[in-house]
Amino acid sequence: MAKSIDISDLNIYYGDFLAVEGVSLSIPARSVTAFIGPSGCGKSTFLRSLNRMHEVIPGARVEGKVVVDGQSLYDPSVDPVEVRRMIGMVFQRPNPFPTMSIYENVLAGLRLNNKRLGRAEADAVVEKSLRSANLWEEVKDRLGKPGMGLSGGQQQRLCIARAIAVEPQVLLMDEPCSALDPISTSAIEDLIHELKTEYTIVIVTHNMQQAARVSEDTAFFNIAGANKPGKLIEMNPTKKIFSVPDEPATEAYISGRFG
Amino acid sequence: MSTIEAKAGSPKRRLGDLVFANLTRAAGLTILLALAGVAVFLTIEGIPAFTAGPEDLKGASSFVVYVWPLLFGTLLAAALALAIAVPLAIGVALTVSHYAPRRIATLIGYLIDLLAAVPSVVYGLWGGLFLGPKLVPLYEWLADHLSFIPFFAGPASTTGRTILTASIVLAIMVLPIVTAISREIFAQTPRLNEEAALALGATRWEMIRLSVFPYARSGIVSAAMLGLGRALGETMAVAMVLSASGVVTFNLISSTNPSTIAANIALTFADATGIQVNALIASGLVLFVITFVVNFAARWIVSRSEVSV
Ligand SMILES: Nc1ncnc2c1ncn2[C@@H]1O[C@H](COP(=O)(O)OP(=O)(O)OP(=O)(O)O)[C@@H](O)[C@H]1O
Ligand SMILES: [Mg+2]
Numbered sequence: 001m002a003k004s005i006d007i008s009d010l011n012i013y014y015g016d017f018l019a020v021e022g023v024s025l026s027i028p029a030r031s032v033t034a035f036i037g038p039s040g041c042g043k044s045t046f047l048r049s050l051n052r053m054h055e056v057i058p059g060a061r062v063e064g065k066v067v068v069d070g071q072s073l074y075d076p077s078v079d080p081v082e083v084r085r086m087i088g089m090v091f092q093r094p095n096p097f098p099t100m101s102i103y104e105n106v107l108a109g110l111r112l113n114n115k116r117l118g119r120a121e122a123d124a125v126v127e128k129s130l131r132s133a134n135l136w137e138e139v140k141d142r143l144g145k146p147g148m149g150l151s152g153g154q155q156q157r158l159c160i161a162r163a164i165a166v167e168p169q170v171l172l173m174d175e176p177c178s179a180l181d182p183i184s185t186s187a188i189e190d191l192i193h194e195l196k197t198e199y200t201i202v203i204v205t206h207n208m209q210q211a212a213r214v215s216e217d218t219a220f221f222n223i224a225g226a227n228k229p230g231k232l233i234e235m236n237p238t239k240k241i242f243s244v245p246d247e248p249a250t251e252a253y254i255s256g257r258f259g
Numbered sequence: 260m261s262t263i264e265a266k267a268g269s270p271k272r273r274l275g276d277l278v279f280a281n282l283t284r285a286a287g288l289t290i291l292l293a294l295a296g297v298a299v300f301l302t303i304e305g306i307p308a309f310t311a312g313p314e315d316l317k318g319a320s321s322f323v324v325y326v327w328p329l330l331f332g333t334l335l336a337a338a339l340a341l342a343i344a345v346p347l348a349i350g351v352a353l354t355v356s357h358y359a360p361r362r363i364a365t366l367i368g369y370l371i372d373l374l375a376a377v378p379s380v381v382y383g384l385w386g387g388l389f390l391g392p393k394l395v396p397l398y399e400w401l402a403d404h405l406s407f408i409p410f411f412a413g414p415a416s417t418t419g420r421t422i423l424t425a426s427i428v429l430a431i432m433v434l435p436i437v438t439a440i441s442r443e444i445f446a447q448t449p450r451l452n453e454e455a456a457l458a459l460g461a462t463r464w465e466m467i468r469l470s471v472f473p474y475a476r477s478g479i480v481s482a483a484m485l486g487l488g489r490a491l492g493e494t495m496a497v498a499m500v501l502s503a504s505g506v507v508t509f510n511l512i513s514s515t516n517p518s519t520i521a522a523n524i525a526l527t528f529a530d531a532t533g534i535q536v537n538a539l540i541a542s543g544l545v546l547f548v549i550t551f552v553v554n555f556a557a558r559w560i561v562s563r564s565e566v567s568v
Pocket of ligand 1 (some may be wrong): 014017019037038039040041042043044045046057230
């Protein structure tokens, strides 16, 4: 059920401001693809255009093509709500629903999809998702407690459980570990390793080691200067990017000789 | 530790703090004193009414019998007004905060705020002379077809000056404040929570249910309470719209209606003498107490539901 994504000539705007220009790349299925690049180069913007979350910002729009498994996401006949059900997202800051219990947080997406869910069925989904997110052992005795009562790292894993409970075909993660300690980070990296057997995963990260550890392919984005659009510099297998990148700019960035 | 800190702070700054602290304290005390003053006045001046006879109470045998229909009318009109205004206000506030394009949203916002600037006498005139007569056909229809519901038992008023008309006018009057507060709170829903719902594939309405309403719930209750305060105490509009006859009935569309405490005070105060004045003041005390009770009850309900979350 995992799917590949083909992007061609994508321009992404905030109103009149061109934030990302001319990106073409292919994200393979059942694999982890990392996006790296300096702050403000448009990684988040690009990621959000892959599940049509970009357009929820007033004035934001996209030109170009994003094709998932033969289906063009920006086709006028495509409902953005359906796209987001198929392509899940985990944000930089954990955002469980504050008034919901852990249990209900995991089920939130499913409840949107089909409201009728038997108790046993719901229990099974909650346990499976929380186990996949490496959170089950920590919360199994307090599923009825608010999701906000968990630590930051646990909340982030709860958000991952919530995202995978609906069994999306693609999982987008925007710096999922940036607010976490090394232990939670490594728990989430383990999780990404396990998830890639079933999901297509795209992860934005500022942590080079993390990109090197978790991803098969890496795309490097860069920006020429303030108020210039971000561009894709190169995309290659992670091993190659971190040893013999094609572009000098990539080399400079990953070796810290940036700017 | 504390002595070191005290020395470190510059004297000038501390003087400012002191002045400000005392100013705020004085402001807080003023409110408490004003409230206490009103309560004391109402109580002292109201006491003679409790022993008053029928001649001073419009024929009622005791003060309780006198004030009960008024209290009933007050609560009924206010409750109806809120039942109409709150859903409408939430709808308008949501339109402004989450649905309408920005320019139209701002325009709607201005128009709603403008409603608040219309004096209540104008609402009274409009309700009694225009809205009431216009509603007569509706009331007749209700009396013909839905008279099995006690609210619409009829016979329908021929002037339209019913408690339902008064409640509709009240609803329009409380709409601006409830809308304005709800709109502020809806707009403050954290972006993060809204995007959490959207990214799961929520439609806009589902996003509002998942993120906006849970966040705004206690604020909506506060907004409704402010509206309720206005509806309970509103005088002129009710006095001018309602043809009151001091009954206790749930029939909303007939020509015999309960009056409200505030309207009753406004209508009879000018001609009242002696103990009659005390009776009016005592009814004011009842209104004062009821407003407090309702407010506290609502806050208690909100705080309880907050804890259990
Ligand atoms: N909501 C917005 N409205 C207008 N411009 C925006 C908005 N969000 C981002 N931008 C602009 O788009 C450009 C790309 O931003 P984006 O957040 O995608 O960068 P990023 O690569 O994710 O950076 P970081 O690594 O700091 O998260 C920036 O110039 C930013 O100012
Ligand atoms: Mg970002």
